[in-house]
Amino acid sequence: MPLSSVPARAEGGFHVVVEAPRGATLKLKHDPALDVMIGHRPLPLGFAYPYDWGFVPGTKASDGDPVDALVYWDVSSYPGVVVRCRALGVLALEQDAKRGGRERNDRILALPLVHSRGAALRTHADLDRRVLEEIEHFFTSSVFFEPKNPRILGWQGPEDAERLLAGS
Secondary structure: OHHHHHOOOHHHHHEEEEEOOOOOOOEEEEEEEOOOOEEEEOOOOOOOOOOEEEEOOOOOOOOOOEEEEEOOOOOOOOOOOOEEEEEEEEEEEEEEOOOOOEEEOOEEEEOOOOHHOOOOOOOOOOOHHHHHHHHHHHHEEEEEEEOOOOEEEEEEHHHHHHHHHHOO
């Protein structure tokens, strides 16, 4: 089955297709026409993905791409792995649009459904504030050399992630 054909919903949550695993220094992006991961761009020196990064298949965000997701767990997987997750929240973010103006590019903070060490987490607010700030910093600083000019709008809860998925 092509990765772009994986259903968005999983029993008890949703699917995330990993593009760039935790620790990756290269942004990988799924090419639906080829159904492969393409090397998109290297991250700036010293940067690496803090957690697995990917997308929710079968969705479409306001920027035209699938809804982005960061999988919060203490392991790394591999490009193309599908992880069943539930939402901890949404990092609301705004950036310059390719066609001018500004656009939203929110990111879901997801937790795998099978993750014993994270079982007690219900929302992003259960995480240490420092972790949330470091995630914010990663998303604003890792695109420093790109024409995006990102701005963090704040954190929203799991119900907002569900609305984001339902509206895509």
